[in-house]
Amino acid sequence: MQQAQQKNTVRMKLKTVLWQLNISQSQLAAALEKDNGEPVSQSTVAQLVNHNQWPKTMDRQALERKIKELLFARGANDDHIRDLFEMEETDAAVLAGRAASVPSNANSKESYYMLLRKNTLNRQAKEHFRLPCDPFTDEMQSEQDVFLSDDIRYVRQAIRQTAKHGGMLAVVGESGAGKSTLRQDLTEWIIATREPITVIEPYILGVEDDNVKGKTLKALDITGAIIRCIDPSVKPRRSQEDRSRQMHELLLASAQAGRRHVVIIEEAHSLPITTLKHLKRFYELQAGFKKLLAFILVGQTELADKLSEYNPAVREVVQRCELIRLKPLDNQVEAYIKHKFARIDVDYLSIFEPSAFDEIRNRLRMSLSVGRGKVRENQVISLCYPLAVNNLVSGAMNLAVRLHEAKVTAELVVESLRDEGV
Template structure:
């Protein structure tokens, strides 16, 4: 794109007609992430300054219309509501259904979408491949990682899980700690042989890692490298993952790779980003969708796990209000061609926070059940 075309976008919101706007925005975001940017840098990059055109508002369905509490709804992903002791006592809940509630695989809610993602992760770990699992904060990514490890342990699957430490992981050393290929090699070495000391030289360490993987594979073991918070990986490390994935003993692949990260990972692995094209061609990408029409089933499952009857606790209006409050509507498109785009924030963590807040509000006013009005009050709390 020429500087003149870019100036027209920035200064006058006039976009080239020869290229779809979505293509241009994808390329810009990929460029930003490829040069050390993160989601905070692009959060409002393409947000319209004015309201939705009247025609767009008129044609929108009630669910699609921008909510007066848009910002509050969006913030529900970030705000933590803890179920109070008074709320647990009032509703006769012995164990908090939303905090540290995952104790076994039966606690994991499975919609058809989540069941497919779980099966794909297991197949990658067992049979090989490179997979990127992408989801918003609170979408259930960590739960699926824990579920994979539980499945391996319970079923005695011959799979060695390798998880480099990602505390403070960022894609440049100015913001935190970069995870480099040499760190991944060390993690593989010490996981397979805890008594081994990783060699210092890069080539020597590479041979050491490869030899250990081959020896372990010859005993029938599979190996899966899991990197959580993978959206914080620097581009060079993402590129190097291709080399790890290609480690073989004859025709046999020695290492499966599962990357778990927020939406920034999707931009870093964009087909528009030429720096990572070799990884993109080998990596399957799967996105965890919001709960949306599964909200009621999700809540029924959560409360059944703590022996509480959903129908006795929730009014019919509550579920619809949860979906409404966790929808974020905004205008998109250029001048004269604007429409309303609705983004769902209906992820497990957001639903948990909203319902816990509503239950706490119910205690304050002595309400016997959770209604739509209490859900709305929890947003304002």
């Protein structure tokens, strides 16, 4: 352990001097050129500064001279230049990380969720980048704030169509994938378009899938929620039969008045199997050919397991329920970040180097060994969901200010994770 710690506290003095003189690695790369006049790439400079790996296609002495000339031009003194390219011990908390396109974690998926640790932009970062507000905190004020990739647009439309025309829909996604945002977007859409839709949301505080962990959400609870939402002045009856009849009468009267009804259950992965089975009976309530209730279930990936076509206990629900998975951003990372900063009238390219976007995507991937016994294979799983991107970007921007970097680079993305201990 001591040897590992010592290794983690050694770096090239050049990196420290760049920080002291407020020179970013991208600026250093722009000021250097190869013998043939071609510019030196940022990745080449990163390998040199972070890992003491010198380019084989360039004369090292000539490159050292060019670097020193740049530093002197930017205010370096003899103390800065002395032992410039030697490795030194440092107590700095921020260290360069190895470039790795896919982090490996063969133990468990959950242990890598350290990447989702909450990060918010500090005051210094907002001032440094001239931001009027934090684009990642309490930013959802209207439907225009919702980032719409083709995948998210499809899920949004499916939710609206279910609420408006009926059906049973399950929206499944990882933590931070944007499920709650889409549910809030539906409410905003109903209000803005004045759709005659009554949204019924049973309370889910403390709900678990068994009574040992917490309280289960039963069919009787859903019935009571429907009654109270349609007519708050009516007190739900006690017996299940009387309450069900009361609910049915209220739904019929409301439907005759031209209203539609959608039950939205968040954290639906915590529903017990018995409650999932009962949803079919709610769904079958009709006035002629018209369904009286639509259902939208919103939950984490465990919900997909419960609604598996191989689960005979819920086969009647599975046959009637469309299941949609919220996909990670992946190739939409740059477009997502652009959208977030455009909403506060800031050009994202004034904050990020192009190399940062690929690194954000790479760092939010993991390699997971799946299978049993000798039949195992490695699968690359993306955790590139909005919440994870928000936290990673915020951490990198905060770090950029601490290190006096003008922009967020790929190296800063890596270092921000190591700064967090990931």
